[in-house]
Amino acid sequence: MVLQDHRDVKDQRVYAPIESNSKLSKVGPTLEDRMKQYRESVEQPSQYWARVAKQNFFWKTLWESDDSVFSFNFDKSKGPIDIKWFDGATTNICYNAVDRHIEEGKKDKVAFYWEGNDVGETSAVTYGQLHDEVSKLAYLLKTKYGVVKGTRVSIYLPMITLGPIAMLAVARLGAVASVVFGGFSAHSLSARIIDSESTVLITAEGTMRGDKPIQLKKIVDEALTDAEAQGVACKAIVFERHGRDGVPMKEGRDVWYQDEIAALPAEAASTPVEWVEAEHPLFLLYTSGSTGKPKGLEHTTGGYMVYAHTTFTTTFDYHDDDVYFCTGDIGWITGHTYATWGPLLAGSTSVLFEGVPTHPTPSRWWDIVDKFKVTQFYTAPTAIRALMKGGEAPVKKTSRASLRVLGSVGEPINVEAWNWYYNVVGEGHCDIVDTWWQTETGGHMITPLPGNTPLKPGSASLPFFGVQPALLDPTTLKEVEGAGEGLLVIKHSWPGQSRTIFKDAERFAQTYFPVDGYYMTGDGARRDADGYYWLTGRVDDVLNVSGHRLGTSEVECAVNTHPDVVESAVVGIPHDVKGEGIYVYVCFKEGVEITQKLLDSVKAIVRNEIGAIATPDAVHPANGLPKTRSGKIMRRILRKIAAGQLDELGDISTLADPSVVEELIALKAVWV
Ligand code: ATP
Ligand code: MG
Numbered sequence: 001m002v003l004q005d006h007r008d009v010k011d012q013r014v015y016a017p018i019e020s021n022s023k024l025s026k027v028g029p030t031l032e033d034r035m036k037q038y039r040e041s042v043e044q045p046s047q048y049w050a051r052v053a054k055q056n057f058f059w060k061t062l063w064e065s066d067d068s069v070f071s072f073n074f075d076k077s078k079g080p081i082d083i084k085w086f087d088g089a090t091t092n093i094c095y096n097a098v099d100r101h102i103e104e105g106k107k108d109k110v111a112f113y114w115e116g117n118d119v120g121e122t123s124a125v126t127y128g129q130l131h132d133e134v135s136k137l138a139y140l141l142k143t144k145y146g147v148v149k150g151t152r153v154s155i156y157l158p159m160i161t162l163g164p165i166a167m168l169a170v171a172r173l174g175a176v177a178s179v180v181f182g183g184f185s186a187h188s189l190s191a192r193i194i195d196s197e198s199t200v201l202i203t204a205e206g207t208m209r210g211d212k213p214i215q216l217k218k219i220v221d222e223a224l225t226d227a228e229a230q231g232v233a234c235k236a237i238v239f240e241r242h243g244r245d246g247v248p249m250k251e252g253r254d255v256w257y258q259d260e261i262a263a264l265p266a267e268a269a270s271t272p273v274e275w276v277e278a279e280h281p282l283f284l285l286y287t288s289g290s291t292g293k294p295k296g297l298e299h300t301t302g303g304y305m306v307y308a309h310t311t312f313t314t315t316f317d318y319h320d321d322d323v324y325f326c327t328g329d330i331g332w333i334t335g336h337t338y339a340t341w342g343p344l345l346a347g348s349t350s351v352l353f354e355g356v357p358t359h360p361t362p363s364r365w366w367d368i369v370d371k372f373k374v375t376q377f378y379t380a381p382t383a384i385r386a387l388m389k390g391g392e393a394p395v396k397k398t399s400r401a402s403l404r405v406l407g408s409v410g411e412p413i414n415v416e417a418w419n420w421y422y423n424v425v426g427e428g429h430c431d432i433v434d435t436w437w438q439t440e441t442g443g444h445m446i447t448p449l450p451g452n453t454p455l456k457p458g459s460a461s462l463p464f465f466g467v468q469p470a471l472l473d474p475t476t477l478k479e480v481e482g483a484g485e486g487l488l489v490i491k492h493s494w495p496g497q498s499r500t501i502f503k504d505a506e507r508f509a510q511t512y513f514p515v516d517g518y519y520m521t522g523d524g525a526r527r528d529a530d531g532y533y534w535l536t537g538r539v540d541d542v543l544n545v546s547g548h549r550l551g552t553s554e555v556e557c558a559v560n561t562h563p564d565v566v567e568s569a570v571v572g573i574p575h576d577v578k579g580e581g582i583y584v585y586v587c588f589k590e591g592v593e594i595t596q597k598l599l600d601s602v603k604a605i606v607r608n609e610i611g612a613i614a615t616p617d618a619v620h621p622a623n624g625l626p627k628t629r630s631g632k633i634m635r636r637i638l639r640k641i642a643a644g645q646l647d648e649l650g651d652i653s654t655l656a657d658p659s660v661v662e663e664l665i666a667l668k669a670v671w672v
Helices: 006-010 019-024 031-043 045-056 093-103 127-145 162-172 186-196 216-229 257-262 266-270 301-315 333-345 364-372 381-389 415-425 505-512 552-560 596-609 635-642 659-671
Strands: 070-073 082-085 110-115 122-126 152-156 176-179 200-204 207-209 212-214 235-239 254-256 281-286 296-300 323-326 349-353 376-379 405-408 431-434 469-472 484-490 519-527 533-538 542-545 548-551 565-575 579-588 618-622
Touching: 031 045, 045 070, 045 301, 082 301, 093 127, 093 162, 093 301, 093 333, 110 127, 110 364, 122 127, 127 162, 127 200, 127 257, 127 266, 152 162, 152 186, 162 176, 162 200, 162 281, 162 333, 176 186, 186 216, 186 281, 186 296, 200 216, 216 235, 235 257, 254 257, 281 301, 281 333, 296 301, 301 333, 323 333, 323 364, 333 349, 349 364, 364 376, 381 415, 381 565, 405 415, 415 431, 415 552, 469 519, 484 533, 505 519, 533 542, 533 552, 542 552, 542 565, 542 579, 548 552, 552 565, 552 579, 552 596, 565 635, 579 596, 579 635, 596 618, 618 659, 635 659
Parallel strands: 110 349, 152 176, 152 200, 176 281, 200 235, 235 254, 323 349, 323 376, 376 405, 405 431, 579 618
Antiparallel strands: 070 082, 110 122, 207 212, 281 296, 469 484, 484 519, 519 533, 542 548, 565 579
16 A cells, blocks of 8 residues: 655655754764664663763662663553653752753853743843752742642743743652643643642743733633632642732632742752652643543653753754754643753753744744844744745844754644745755654654754654654554555654553553554654655544545645645545545635635645545635644544534634634635
């Protein structure tokens, strides 16, 4: 079975690594350098990871033997699913991310440049200051709230430095953080507080998103009342971001962060770290829910620490004087691993941005890049496509000369967006690292390395060190050898792997280990003759049209080559003859007039790009697509609208903009 992939024939261009990056690359300038290290990492994983773990971290006590730094069972028939790394060792991730750097003379190095929503709101936090603030908050949590090893603490904040500070403070005590994205509704927040049984919530009274004020405290009040009604009494520490006027505080439950911190004794600035086992839980993170009920994935301390640092420093080829900027919110795994833990463990300087890329102008990100001389920039394809809408001018009027590496994460990046990122944003002097990974994987799994790996637009390229991917034939569930396509699975554990779903080991085993011996990613992929991986979308998004398997992302990539199209989403609909028909939602560029001819031209372009088999059965114009707050398209909603099952749309409250659903339904009445 061959998955048709227009990218095979369409954009065969391979981009050599940027020469100046090759000279810097710590892995080395050639693919052979990478493969040599890769072979070592998979042939002798224990020795490889033991060496890495000893080099870059402080362990209070070490694991027993370098011959066995891990143990895992991916096979339910042989016993419970079980994953352990560096078992028996003790450490503290906050110590490694903050204290260690101070001991190494980096007290005055900037950890975070913070850039607020409005131009002019800006600050810098050094490692020394970070240490004091983290210590004080840890002291408060410990003495006033009784937070100890294992206590769950929820965090619901905008992108301000208190976010990472709170994560560090919680980890300093060996407690377990559950960060909830600051854009989530009261219902989503309370569900997460209840499931994690958090006893305290760190939050802020409000924030601005562009010119829109967001009153977080109102949402918090509703969520905490709801949680209490369901038996989870959770207190709130509220950071004053814009002012206290009109903010209701509940006596005995809510306090102002600034007041509490100011009242602490001097000793609060030197709260000792709590040493924990390598397998002690570090955080819970509920997935975005684009495929169903959110799962509280649990990550543990030692393995996650090693993997976050290693992938951060390697994938971004981090050097000591770099300035790194990740736009991912701390509410997502990207913001955990690559806005907080990875950069801090590396002792780096990074930028934390509260606002949106279009406020006050669509040049905002690039202005920030210029202001701080950012060297590595990391964002999502959905944001790139949104900026493409505004054309090149807002980008071109900035310099961006400092940039070396551009990262992408969250979904397959289509060729048009890749080219725009490479040529317009990067002006051809940056490597693009298209990083494939998941909340469950903790860190990058398949990615190019700057200055090292030749780039093929749309391919995440090769597995990271220690990662052993395989493709399973969806029918026989046997491994596909050589070039081919199938279900993307991982054969061997890696340190950053999620250990379980909080309070639901059974669901963890069922969801991720349905085939004995493999971690099932839920994504489909194709491997080309060079061993490069091309992600084709979620497995449950694969269409079966007259017996031909087509990835939704293949069809979307074809649609997106249309000159009038900004983005698209493809779902299957029941079809009498073909089994499944192809239903395409399309967002056109601003000002494009929607006519039948235009919709037909979308069909024609897919037919030309992929073949007659992929000709869409319906084209549905859209002003916007239903996306999660992290920018993922919620295809289950699109499937229901396409099939006319409007009473089965389910929960749409976690959408970034629930109003798009109404619009889609209205447009359907006109056009489809
Ligand atoms: P849920 O599991 O609740 O549905 P989610 O999968 O959207 O939520 P994440 O863990 O943030 O939550 O996303 C991981 C998924 O994102 C991957 O499984 C994959 O489908 C997609 N993805 C991430 N990065 C890439 C990439 N570089 N290329 C292709 N797909 C990617
Ligand atoms: Mg997922």
